[in-house]
Amino acid sequence: MAQAKKAASIWDVARLAGVSHQTVSRVVNGSPRVAAATRDKVLEAITELGYRPNRLARSLAGGAVESVTVLTADISLYGPEAALRGIEKAARALDWSVQISVLDPADTHSDADIIARLPRAGEPTIIMAHDEPGMRAKQVLLDTQPQAMVAIGPYTAEELAASPWLVGMDDGKAAAEATRYLLDLGHTTVHHLAIPTSTGTFGGGRAHRAEGWARVLREAGRPVPEPVPSGWTIAEAFKAVQPLVADPEVTAILCGNDHLALATMRAAHLAGRSVPGDLSIVGFDNTPFSAYTTPALTTVNQDFESVGRGAFELLRHRVDSSIPRPVPGWPEPELIVRETSGPPAEH
Amino acid sequence: MAQAKKAASIWDVARLAGVSHQTVSRVVNGSPRVAAATRDKVLEAITELGYRPNRLARSLAGGAVESVTVLTADISLYGPEAALRGIEKAARALDWSVQISVLDPADTHSDADIIARLPRAGEPTIIMAHDEPGMRAKQVLLDTQPQAMVAIGPYTAEELAASPWLVGMDDGKAAAEATRYLLDLGHTTVHHLAIPTSTGTFGGGRAHRAEGWARVLREAGRPVPEPVPSGWTIAEAFKAVQPLVADPEVTAILCGNDHLALATMRAAHLAGRSVPGDLSIVGFDNTPFSAYTTPALTTVNQDFESVGRGAFELLRHRVDSSIPRPVPGWPEPELIVRETSGPPAEH
DNA sequence: ATCAATGAGGTGAACGTTCACACGAGGCGG
DNA sequence: CCGCCTCGTGTGAACGTTCACCTCATTGAT
Numbered sequence: 001m002a003q004a005k006k007a008a009s010i011w012d013v014a015r016l017a018g019v020s021h022q023t024v025s026r027v028v029n030g031s032p033r034v035a036a037a038t039r040d041k042v043l044e045a046i047t048e049l050g051y052r053p054n055r056l057a058r059s060l061a062g063g064a065v066e067s068v069t070v071l072t073a074d075i076s077l078y079g080p081e082a083a084l085r086g087i088e089k090a091a092r093a094l095d096w097s098v099q100i101s102v103l104d105p106a107d108t109h110s111d112a113d114i115i116a117r118l119p120r121a122g123e124p125t126i127i128m129a130h131d132e133p134g135m136r137a138k139q140v141l142l143d144t145q146p147q148a149m150v151a152i153g154p155y156t157a158e159e160l161a162a163s164p165w166l167v168g169m170d171d172g173k174a175a176a177e178a179t180r181y182l183l184d185l186g187h188t189t190v191h192h193l194a195i196p197t198s199t200g201t202f203g204g205g206r207a208h209r210a211e212g213w214a215r216v217l218r219e220a221g222r223p224v225p226e227p228v229p230s231g232w233t234i235a236e237a238f239k240a241v242q243p244l245v246a247d248p249e250v251t252a253i254l255c256g257n258d259h260l261a262l263a264t265m266r267a268a269h270l271a272g273r274s275v276p277g278d279l280s281i282v283g284f285d286n287t288p289f290s291a292y293t294t295p296a297l298t299t300v301n302q303d304f305e306s307v308g309r310g311a312f313e314l315l316r317h318r319v320d321s322s323i324p325r326p327v328p329g330w331p332e333p334e335l336i337v338r339e340t341s342g343p344p345a346e347h
Numbered sequence: 348m349a350q351a352k353k354a355a356s357i358w359d360v361a362r363l364a365g366v367s368h369q370t371v372s373r374v375v376n377g378s379p380r381v382a383a384a385t386r387d388k389v390l391e392a393i394t395e396l397g398y399r400p401n402r403l404a405r406s407l408a409g410g411a412v413e414s415v416t417v418l419t420a421d422i423s424l425y426g427p428e429a430a431l432r433g434i435e436k437a438a439r440a441l442d443w444s445v446q447i448s449v450l451d452p453a454d455t456h457s458d459a460d461i462i463a464r465l466p467r468a469g470e471p472t473i474i475m476a477h478d479e480p481g482m483r484a485k486q487v488l489l490d491t492q493p494q495a496m497v498a499i500g501p502y503t504a505e506e507l508a509a510s511p512w513l514v515g516m517d518d519g520k521a522a523a524e525a526t527r528y529l530l531d532l533g534h535t536t537v538h539h540l541a542i543p544t545s546t547g548t549f550g551g552g553r554a555h556r557a558e559g560w561a562r563v564l565r566e567a568g569r570p571v572p573e574p575v576p577s578g579w580t581i582a583e584a585f586k587a588v589q590p591l592v593a594d595p596e597v598t599a600i601l602c603g604n605d606h607l608a609l610a611t612m613r614a615a616h617l618a619g620r621s622v623p624g625d626l627s628i629v630g631f632d633n634t635p636f637s638a639y640t641t642p643a644l645t646t647v648n649q650d651f652e653s654v655g656r657g658a659f660e661l662l663r664h665r666v667d668s669s670i671p672r673p674v675p676g677w678p679e680p681e682l683i684v685r686e687t688s689g690p691p692a693e694h
Numbered sequence: 695a696t697c698a699a700t701g702a703g704g705t706g707a708a709c710g711t712t713c714a715c716a717c718g719a720g721g722c723g724g
Numbered sequence: 725c726c727g728c729c730t731c732g733t734g735t736g737a738a739c740g741t742t743c744a745c746c747t748c749a750t751t752g753a754t
Contacts, residue, residue: 007468009710020734025712033732050491054467056403057710060739075435076428076635085423088449097466099446102435119444120401120740121354144397234639259636266639288423289606289636292581292613356740367704372742380702404740407709467710696754705746716735724726 008049017045028053055097059120065319068312069099069118071137072128077232078257078287079304080128083152086308087126094316103133111140122148124319126311129153131232135198150315152307153198154208165318167311167328171284174300174333175212178254178282181335183220186343187252187280190217192227193241193264195256209284213254230260237263245271251279251344258283258290261297265340276342286336295339306330355396364392375400402444406467412666415659416446416465418484419475424579425604425634426651427475430499433655434473450480458487469495471666473658476500478579482545497662499654500545501555512665514658514675518631521647521680522559525601525629528682530567533690534599534627537564539574540588540611542603556631560601577607584610592618598626598691605630605637608644612687623689633683642686653677 010028014021019038026034027042034042045051059065068091072080084100091098101117114137118125122145129138129151141149146165154171155163182190190213197207210227217224230240237260244250245267255261261283265275273279275295283290283299290297306329313326357375361368366385373381374389381389392398406412415438419427431447438445448464461484465472469492476485476498488496493512501518502510529537537560544554557574564571577587584607591597592614602608608630612622620626622642630637630646637644653676660673 011710021711022713022735023733026733029712033730035732038732052462052465052468054407054710056407056467057739058712060401060403060407060709060741061711061713062739063712075422076432081423081428085449088422088447092449092451097446097448097464099444100435101444102432102439104439115399117444118399120403121399234635238639262636262639266641266643269641288581289609292585292609293640294613294616296613358740368741369705369743370703373703376742382702385702401740404709405742407711407739408741408743409709410742698751698753700749700751702749703747706744708743709741711739713738714736717733719731719733721730722728724728 007054008051009054010051012049013042013045013051016049017041065124066095067097067099067119068124068126068315069101070126070128071101071103071114071117071134071141073103073105073131073133074232075100075102078259078285079130079302082304083128083308083311086305086310087312088308089305090309090312103137105131105133111136114140115144121145124315125149126308126315127151129198131196131198148315148319150311150318152311156208165314167307167314169302169307169330169333170208171300171302171333172208172212172215174302174335175209175254175284176216177212177333177335178284178300179213179216180220181337182252182254182280182282182341183216183222185252185280185341188344189222189225190252190254191225191244191250193237193244193253193255193260194227194229195260196229196231209254209256230256230263232259234259234263238267241267242271245273245279248278252282252341253279254282255284257285258287258297258299261290261299261340262293265293265295265297275340278345280341280344282335282341291338293340298338298341299336300333301331301336302333303330354401355398356401357398359396360389360392360398363396364388412471413442414444414446414466415471415473415662416448417473417475418448418450418461418464418481418488420450420452420478420480421579422447422449425606425632426477426649429651430475430655430658433652433657434659435655436652437656437659450484452478452480458483461487462491468492471662472496473655473662474498476545478543478545495662495666497658497665499658503555512661514654514661516649516654516677516680517555518647518649518680519555519559519562521649521682522556522601522631523563524559524680524682525631525647526560526563527567528684529599529601529627529629529688530563530569532599532627532688535691536569536572537599537601538572538591538597540584540591540600540602540607541574541576542607543576543578556601556603577603577610579606581606581610585614588614589618592620592626595625599629599688600626601629602631604632605634605644605646608637608646608687609640612640612642612644622687625692627688627691629682629688638685640687645685645688646683647680648678648683649680650677 010021010024013024027039075081088098127138128134130153138151150165153168155168179190192213194210214224230237241264264281268279283297286299286301290299317323317325357368357371360371374386435445474485475481477500485498497512500515502515526537539560541557561571577584588611611628615626630644633646633648637646664670664672
């Protein structure tokens with residue numbers, strides 16, 4: 001019955017080593033101003049007692065901030081999940097800790113509830129602002145502690161330039177590129193199965209992918225069909241896309257992400273329409289599975305992991321201005337043509 | 348330029364409300380022994396100053412522990428991701444915070460590095476022990492702070508009963524069920540594309556899915572082919588499975604998870620083998636996309652989210668013995684027959 | 695009228711760190 | 725030989741809470 005005896009503190013180590021608590025602190029933090037002999041004594045005491053520093057006490061006492069909280073609505077979505085991975089990697093490299101807090105979309109939490117999630121006032125925070133709960137959290141933190149927050153989301157180049165707390169990729173442009181590609185293939189127009197927008201009570205949230213798609217169609221003088229709204233899940237997408245695959249006039253569908261695209265492929269198959277013969281399908285995000293569907297999915301690659309890393313770097317800069325502002329260096333979204341897209345069938 | 352003035356503390360509120368700091372604490376924590384008038388004064392001061400409690404200070408001062416750290420090697424894997432979701436939901440319902448720390452498989456971190464990840468000694472921790480780094484972390488924590496840790500992993504009923512810190516599902520049994528199903532369909536034997544095992548320097552880690560599969564074959568007196576080892580990624584699986592799909596003798600493959608199964612479907616397609624006509628494929632985990640592949644994947648459903656929730660409940664019980672031990676109540680793994688499995692082709 | 699019980703609130707220490715400073719011992723230049 | 729700088733180390737106060745205990749009214753029963 002290993003009794004859970006209290007963990008050793010810096011004072012216990014100090015007593016055992018015959019030095020002051022401050023000297024122990026210096027050793028632990030690698031200060032140069034401590035004699036080699038003393039250091040050894042302290043180190044020995046540390047291993048003997050199994051001492052490990054308490055990070056809570058460290059931050060409380062005003063030591064350097066070494067934690068970041070990620071606010072997101074859904075870690076099962078590929079984008080947020082990959083970005084989280086990037087944040088975590090970058091944080092780990094610097095020995096920062098990562099805390100995640102999931103925003104419940106169904107929940108009617110007040111603004112106070114959102115900030116109550118943070119471990120303390122001024123906690124460095126990264127928000128995945130791709131949907132309504134995220135946009136809302138973004139606004140709350142922008143009002144509360146703008147200097148210690150960064151938001152990740154899809155944004156145009158202008159928005160990015162105007163908001164120093166913003167990190168993201170211009171996926172409107174990427175959607176435009178994909179749409180243009182489909183038109184060039186000979187399709188009269190392109191339909192759009194859309195992910196939920198972040199519009200709502202809070203300004204700034206828009207459907208960038210849908211906008212890029214619509215812009216290209218307008219510029220090309222093509223009819224702009226009403227985008228078909230879908231939820232985030234494959235099941236919802238499968239239901240939503242039915243009218244589209246049933247309509248023989250529809251020859252090309254740009255999907256808001258790869259999961260929606262998979263649902264579309266499935267629906268097309270069940271409706272007896274061949275892909276890409278009768279129907280071209282383009283996804284978004286280059287989710288790992290997309291290269292292995294049959295036929296393999298044409299999609300738009302996005303390096304979310306790098307964006308996550310960039311968000312972390314930017315946050316460090318914003319929290320501590322002595323750290324230089326990072327220059328965003330991740331690749332632009334890029335169309336990856338695989339097997340689900342091709343010229344429309346001859347009439 | 349909203350100067351980041353220091354956040355209000357409990358003392359500031361006390362001063363403004365004309366009471367002691369302790370009274371503020373009582374109000375914040377909803378103690379009944381405070382007069383209504385006083386409470387109102389305090390609440391007013393709180394909103395006026397925008398006070399929010401500092402969770403770090405709270406835990407430091409010996410308040411109830413309200414955070415849990417999750418140690419995992421890979422959040423992009425469906426199992427850990429879903430379990431994490433379950434943990435997070437359960438934690439959120441109780442206003443606990445969740446911290447995640449990713450174990451780098453490539454990293455040669457020492458045992459000390461692993462526990463250095465924890466915010467403090469005795470931090471309640473849940474470990475995803477499905478692979479080598481996870482098993483290792485499990486062992487370290489078991490040695491260090493057994494009373495404040497819980498591990499999630501695939502285990503047999505006996506192992507579960509023997510280890511009070513263990514939560515999981517018997518996926519060996521599920522693999523057995525799937526194998527039996529394929530044999531009953533008429534296949535002479537079943538091949539296995541295996542996920543990495545957790546065996547290695549640390550005992551206890553085994554390949555439960557592979558064991559369940561092999562056991563059924565032996566019991567049925569069928570040849571037990573060498574399992575084909577694959578990495579976790581789809582790309583690795585695609586490479587690993589090539590010899591299997593190229594071999595016309597192989598008529599049924601049980602895959603270690605749905606991603607491996609997808610790779611197998613793709614490889615089979617490219618090798619000109621029809622599914623399920625020439626080759627039956629069964630996956631594992633019932634990953635969301637699996638119902639929407641073409642053909643739809645036969646797989647084994649596992650309710651990882653419930654397991655995550657169960658792990659959290661068990662952890663609470665272990666940290667605070669006044670909380671009753673939860674009874675594991677999640678559904679057993681269950682075979683879901685869809686379209687990738689069928690009787691072997693006639694010779 | 696007295697006394698115990700109860701309700702409302704205050705006081706001081708503790709949690710485990712870091713920060714700002716103070717202090718003595720050598721070394722070195724003048 | 726004196727003053728000053730640097731090195732190594734110690735002292736005490738903070739950080740923002742909670743905990744354990746104390747005090748002072750008020751109440752109600754005896």
